[in-house]
Amino acid sequence: MNYSEFKKLVNLSKEEISGQILERNRNSIKVKKEKKVIDNLIRIIDATLAICSKKSFQAMSIRDLSAESGLSRGALYSYFTNKEELLVLIQTQGREIAYQVLTDQIAKGSDPLEKLRLAIKSHIYLSEAMRNWFYFTYIEARNLPKDEQKRAIESELQTEKIFIDIINEGVKEQVFRDDNVVLAAAVIKAMLQDWYLKRWKYRSRKVSVDEYADFVIHVAESILLIK
Amino acid sequence: MNYSEFKKLVNLSKEEISGQILERNRNSIKVKKEKKVIDNLIRIIDATLAICSKKSFQAMSIRDLSAESGLSRGALYSYFTNKEELLVLIQTQGREIAYQVLTDQIAKGSDPLEKLRLAIKSHIYLSEAMRNWFYFTYIEARNLPKDEQKRAIESELQTEKIFIDIINEGVKEQVFRDDNVVLAAAVIKAMLQDWYLKRWKYRSRKVSVDEYADFVIHVAESILLIK
DNA sequence: GTCTATACATAGATAGAC
DNA sequence: GTCTATCTATGTATAGAC
Numbered sequence: 001m002n003y004s005e006f007k008k009l010v011n012l013s014k015e016e017i018s019g020q021i022l023e024r025n026r027n028s029i030k031v032k033k034e035k036k037v038i039d040n041l042i043r044i045i046d047a048t049l050a051i052c053s054k055k056s057f058q059a060m061s062i063r064d065l066s067a068e069s070g071l072s073r074g075a076l077y078s079y080f081t082n083k084e085e086l087l088v089l090i091q092t093q094g095r096e097i098a099y100q101v102l103t104d105q106i107a108k109g110s111d112p113l114e115k116l117r118l119a120i121k122s123h124i125y126l127s128e129a130m131r132n133w134f135y136f137t138y139i140e141a142r143n144l145p146k147d148e149q150k151r152a153i154e155s156e157l158q159t160e161k162i163f164i165d166i167i168n169e170g171v172k173e174q175v176f177r178d179d180n181v182v183l184a185a186a187v188i189k190a191m192l193q194d195w196y197l198k199r200w201k202y203r204s205r206k207v208s209v210d211e212y213a214d215f216v217i218h219v220a221e222s223i224l225l226i227k
Numbered sequence: 228m229n230y231s232e233f234k235k236l237v238n239l240s241k242e243e244i245s246g247q248i249l250e251r252n253r254n255s256i257k258v259k260k261e262k263k264v265i266d267n268l269i270r271i272i273d274a275t276l277a278i279c280s281k282k283s284f285q286a287m288s289i290r291d292l293s294a295e296s297g298l299s300r301g302a303l304y305s306y307f308t309n310k311e312e313l314l315v316l317i318q319t320q321g322r323e324i325a326y327q328v329l330t331d332q333i334a335k336g337s338d339p340l341e342k343l344r345l346a347i348k349s350h351i352y353l354s355e356a357m358r359n360w361f362y363f364t365y366i367e368a369r370n371l372p373k374d375e376q377k378r379a380i381e382s383e384l385q386t387e388k389i390f391i392d393i394i395n396e397g398v399k400e401q402v403f404r405d406d407n408v409v410l411a412a413a414v415i416k417a418m419l420q421d422w423y424l425k426r427w428k429y430r431s432r433k434v435s436v437d438e439y440a441d442f443v444i445h446v447a448e449s450i451l452l453i454k
Numbered sequence: 455g456t457c458t459a460t461a462c463a464t465a466g467a468t469a470g471a472c
Numbered sequence: 473g474t475c476t477a478t479c480t481a482t483g484t485a486t487a488g489a490c
Contacts, residue, residue: 031455056370058285061483075456077485139366143283153427182432183442190421191414198413200380205409215410222449258473289466302474304467 001118003209006125010101014042021045021093028085030078037079043069044079045090049132057087057140087140088148094130094137095155101126102162112170116224117217119166120192124213127196134196160185167224176224184223191216228345230436233352237328241269248272248320255312257305264306270296271306272317276359284314284367314367315375321357321364322382328353329389339397343451344444346393347419351440354423361423387412394451403451411450418443 001009018041022029031037047069051060062083066073080086105122109115127134141152163185170176195202195212202212228236245268249256258264274296278287289310293300307313332349336342354361368379390412397403422429422439429439 033455036455056283056285058283059370062485063483072457073484074458074486078455081485083484139369142366143286156425156428180442183434183439186421186425186428187418187443187446190417190425193421194413194417198383198417201383201413207410212410215407216414219414219446219450223446260473263473288464290464299475300466301468301476305473308467310466 001121003125003128003213006122007129010105010122010126010129012097012101012129014046017093017097018042018045020096021089024092025080025089028081040069040071040075040079043071044076044086048086048090049136052136052140053132057136057143084145087143088145090133091137091141091144091148091152094133095152097130098123098126098134098137099155099158102159106162106166111175112166112173113175113221113225115166116163116170116220119163120188120217120220121213123192124195124209124216127192128209131196131199138193138197160189163188170224175226177226184220188216188220191219228348230352230355230440233349234356237332237349237353237356239324239356241273244320244324245269245272247323248316251319252307252316255308267296267298267302267306270298271303271313275313275317276363279363279367280359284363284370311372314370315372317360318364318368318371318375318379321360322379324357325350325353325361325364326382326385329386333389333393338402339393339400340402340448340452342393343390343397343447346390347415347444347447348440350419351422351436351443354419355436358423358426365420365424387416390415397451402453404453411447415443415447418446 015038018038021041022034022037029037031040044065047065048057048060051064051068062073062076066076069076080089102119102122106115106119109118137152141149144152164181167176167181167185171178171181195209242265245265248268249261249264256264258267271292274292275284275287278291278295289300289303293303296303307316329346329349333342333346336345364379368376371379391408394403394408394411398405398408422436
């Protein structure tokens with residue numbers, strides 16, 4: 001699998017994501033017409049992510065969001081009850097998508113090594129396809145209210161657990177080495193994150209997403225595979 | 228070298244750092260008495276870093292800073308002309324310290340492998356000793372004005388260049404493998420950053436700083452050393 | 455459903471007393 | 473040098489017209 005194959009494989013249609021958000025937030029969205037909601041949620045989220053790729057969510061004013069999305073300030077408040085709720089909404093959905101796609105892809109692997117490769121590739125490819133979303137989820141997590149911050153942390157650990165489980169499975173089958181499984185998973189995760197946190201760097205160096213994914217796999221195999 | 232040896236080795240006295248800041252910002256600091264300035268700069272910076280380990284710099288109000296530092300709002304403006312300048316001041320000094328300590332430590336190594344180990348260890352140890360400072364420098368870089376953002380990026384590349392140079396030296400001496408030097412440096416840097424970006428995770432798992440540093444060295448050697 | 459107008463709160467920054 | 477009081481700007485959120 002390479003990036004262009006991945007993109008065809010995974011259906012990340014904005015309408016679909018927006019629909020899921022609607023399900024999740026029926027009570028705080030005041031507009032009744034489904035089609036309207038889906039359309040405008042897309043505009044609002046796109047605008048938020050675009051603005052927040054340049055400045056922080058805190059620094060983005062409702063005036064900014066109004067200008068970028070094309071909806072008036074008043075209208076915006078028909079889709080969320082306050083600014084913080086918008087933050088929570090995008091973060092929750094972002095984590096949900098990531099987890100779903102990741103677990104779906106891994107399920108296709110039949111042995112630990114294949115699963116490991118799939119996990120690394122699909123994470124990097126997904127963060128490439130939804131770069132702004134991933135960046136936002138990472139960088140704005142600290143501005144969440146306390147209880148939502150806790151969820152963000154749980155989600156991070158959950159993703160890492162996916163890698164820990166794969167590695168442990170490999171250890172049991174004697175294809176992976178049995179030392180520092182947890183740390184191995186942690187540094188793999190760190191490498192995955194670097195792709196969307198520092199994309200300006202890789203872009204300026206003309207490192208392609210496929211090249212990066214292959215390199216991370218190479219590193220992971222170097223520390224894990226039994227020689 | 229382990230962490231406790233490192234701490235003795237590197238003199239990170241707050242007075243010294245504060246003195247350097249004073250040198251750098253003579254014109255915007257209105258208070259004349261040197262001792263006063265040093266003292267209060269320490270209080271201001273400590274307070275800022277403490278607050279910003281919990282919320283963003285944007286979200287920190289001058290009122291917050293006043294309460295935490297013990298100086299009145301009016302007095303604070305004797306040490307910087309506006310809030311953004313305070314941000315720039317801390318960021319600039321943070322990058323400066325990191326670069327100085329790192330290059331000083333590496334100079335003690337006599338061969339590429341030793342230099343690589345020293346670079347990894349001193350970076351992780353330093354980020355441990357100045358965790359809030361490193362976290363702040365990373366996470367708040369995006370709130371800098373455009374020209375200062377450029378400096379932050381240059382600084383990131385400069386640090387990475389240190390690793391690239393060490394690896395290239397090792398390639399020339401035929402101790403390191405000659406493939407993907409730039410990517411190798413990049414992922415090493417990603418692992419270093421994870422230590423201060425996710426310290427809550429490592430702390431809760433009781434991973435010590437020495438253990439983490441050793442593991443990163445292990446990973447780096449796995450991908451670089453010629454078998 | 456969406457707009458405009460506006461109330462209300464909070465922020466950064468300054469002036470002048472001490 | 474530092475404080476208190478205050479000005480002004482900007483931001484969130486709402487009310488009521490269309």
